[in-house]
Amino acid sequence: MGIIYEDAVLIKEAERAGEHTVITVNCPDKTGLGCDLCRIILLFGLSIVRGDVSTDGKWCYLVFWVVGKPTTRWNLLRKRLLEVCPKCTPSASGIFYFIPEFQQPRPPQIFLLKFGVLMTGKAFYMLLSSSDDGHLKSRLMKELLQTSKRREETIKSLKVVLGDTMMSCDIEVAAPEVTSCLQSFLPSSVSEDIFSLPLSGELSSGVLASDSVSIIVDNALSPSHTLVQIFCQDHKGLIYDIMRTLKDYNIQISYGRFSANTKGNCELDLFIMQADGKKITDTHKKNALCSRLRMELIHPLRVDVVSRGPDTELLVVNPVELSGRGRPLVFYDITLALKDLNISIFSVEIGRHRIHDREWEVYRILIDECDCLSATRDEIKECVRKKLMGWE
Known part of the structure; x- marks a missing residue:
């Protein structure tokens, strides 16, 4: 199978207000491609309101309907999306053909x-x-x-x-001594409080998490695929959170459809299979996958405001992909929320820590209290969380 290189990623911009920009990707398939594409879309500050994914295991076709911004650099977005698509080689006819890549991906340069x-x-x-x-x-x-x-x-x-x-x-x-700082010290009290959140929809402060999560796994509908149906509250990066979870579990999506409605809810139907091409029939694997998906949908990011000696510290934690990539725009959203509250920052420590067999990106923001704070701790936590979740 082949395709003209220029047609691998196409972007049709919205022509009128209220319409969505359509991103079409038609390229060789690989496990985790959907995650890589959704991460870039999130990095550009776009919201996915609808999507269709289909693949035969070798070639895939993906369509995303997104809400853009007047400042979106569509040509740059297209270039970045092309960069994560598997490489093809040109033939004499000008058609590009897929070359399988068996080497392990190199770690990102810092x-x-x-x-x-x-x-x-x-x-x-x-x-x-x-x-x-x-x-x-x-x-x-x-x-x-x-x-x-x-x-x-x-x-x-x-x-x-x-x-x-x-x-x-x-x-x-970055020199080796700089990259080693990414694994900095984290107090045990922080680990206990923010990494062990319950799976209920309400936090201890009363601030609602992304609740109303329903996950149904069905092996009877398809002879060769496991159907996963998800209904949940929509949030910024929701499709990315689901895709990166499946990528970490080395699960392939053969067909998927998802959409968000005006009430702020999202529905997904995903026909998936393991890397060996088989359905997920093992009860332990199914339960582990559902538990991880539920956690990522309820608590995709963790936010808390605590005391750091006599000072006030804002903590934001998000999981890191197994590939080593963190969540896009987290620091930007944090600082934007604090700016909206007219709160200054004294210092920031950003590091990565391995807790509960997972790697986490931890943001420790020491708030400048030279002037009286313009918001309470609960107000700071709620504002930052809403900004990160896209609920403002």
């Missing part, structure tokens, strides 16, 4: 972004610590910066946002 800006007392979208000399210095780990062109684009974008307040900026490959 880069160190360092820049300093004049301190204004407000929370910047990118901020890790404030220094005593009145300047701010940020050190952010970023991927996809392998070329000098991409680094220059990043620096230029920062300059546009920060203007004359930016004093310096540099991007370099």
Whole structure:
């Protein structure tokens, strides 16, 4: 089977208000492709309102209906989506054919972004610590910066946002001592409180989680596939959360359909099978998959506000894919929520920790309390969580 390379990813932008942009992907299949595509769509700040997925195990066809923004860079989105599609090789006719790739994916390269800006007392979208000399210095780990062109684009974008307040900026490959800091120390009290959340729809503070989750597994409808039916409350990145869970379990989707309604609910029908091409008949495997899916739908992110000595600390935790990729836009949404509350940040620690046999990305934000806080702890927690879940 072959396809013209330019047709592998097509984007039809919405022509009128109220319409959806349609993203079509037609390429060779691989386990986890849906996860990779949904992660990029989430990274661009888009919401998936409907989707169809089908594959014969070698070639796949995916259609996503998304809600875009006036500032969305559609050409760049298309380029990023093409990058995660399996490679094809051209023939003399101009048709591209699939080349199976059996080598293990290489771990992502880590880069160190360092820049300093004049301190204004407000929370910047990118901020890790404030220094005593009145300047701010940020050190952010970023991927996809392998070329000098991409680094220059990043620096230029920062300059546009920060203007004359930016004093310096540099991007370099992170040294081993820097990457080792990703596995920093985490107090045991934090692990006990935020990593052991119940599967009910209500948190201890009374703030509702993503509730009303129904998961039904049926092996009778299809002779070769397991049907998983999911009904749940919609949230930002919901399709990504489901896709990454299936990817981590090495489960393939042969056919899937999902849609979100105006009431904020989402329905999914997924015909899946294991990597060996068989249905999931083992009771232990079915229960483990359902339990993980339920956890990811109820608590895709964990948010808490705690005391750190005499100070107030905001904690945000999200699971990391087995491939090593974290959830997109988490830090952006956190800082945007704090900005809406007119709360400044004193320092940020971002690290990865292995808890309960899973790797987690942990954001520890120390809130600047030089002035009286404009919101209570519960208000901070609720505002940050709603921003992360797309419920604002």
